Amino acid sequence: MNTSMTVGVMVQMEFSNVPSVEKLESSNRKVIIMNYIKSIEAWAKNRGLDKTNSDKQLIKLIEEVGELAEAHNKEWQDKQIDSLGDIFVVLTIYALQNDLRIDDCIKEAYNTIKDRNGKMVDGVFVKDEDLEEDK
Numbered sequence: 001m002n003t004s005m006t007v008g009v010m011v012q013m014e015f016s017n018v019p020s021v022e023k024l025e026s027s028n029r030k031v032i033i034m035n036y037i038k039s040i041e042a043w044a045k046n047r048g049l050d051k052t053n054s055d056k057q058l059i060k061l062i063e064e065v066g067e068l069a070e071a072h073n074k075e076w077q078d079k080q081i082d083s084l085g086d087i088f089v090v091l092t093i094y095a096l097q098n099d100l101r102i103d104d105c106i107k108e109a110y111n112t113i114k115d116r117n118g119k120m121v122d123g124v125f126v127k128d129e130d131l132e133e134d135k
Contacts, residue, residue: 037102040092054097061090 044050064086071079088102095102118127 034103037092040089041096044093044096049093050096052097054094057090057094057097061087061094064090 041050064083068080068083068087070076071083091105092102095105116127118125118131120126121131
């Protein structure tokens with residue numbers, strides 16, 4: 001079993017008692033997501049991952065993104081789900097290793113984009129300021 005499969009299986013086993021997020025109201029979803037983050041952080045700390053070099057997590061992230069790309073290209077939805085979950089786990093551990101919190105990072109990213117304007121160009125959202133640079 002490869003490392004990403006091992007992490008995915010271990011995380012899946014530890015979360016088996018957490019209800020499915022899509023069945024919950026918005027406020028409950030937030031609580032469940034925070035529980036997942038705390039569980040991932042605890043899982044990482046229990047294995048000493050919080051004290052290791054985050055360079056390895058970046059390598060792992062690229063590996064997982066590659067797996068997501070393959071799943072996307074081959075339309076393997078089950079592998080897409082697994083890959084997205086693994087990416088979230090890796091990012092959470094990377095944040096932990098760098099004294100960051102993934103939920104703070106997500107909040108910051110959302111606050112940056114929430115009022116952003118732009119338009120779709122060939123299926124990609126391009127923010128207004130980037131459109132102005134292209135003129």
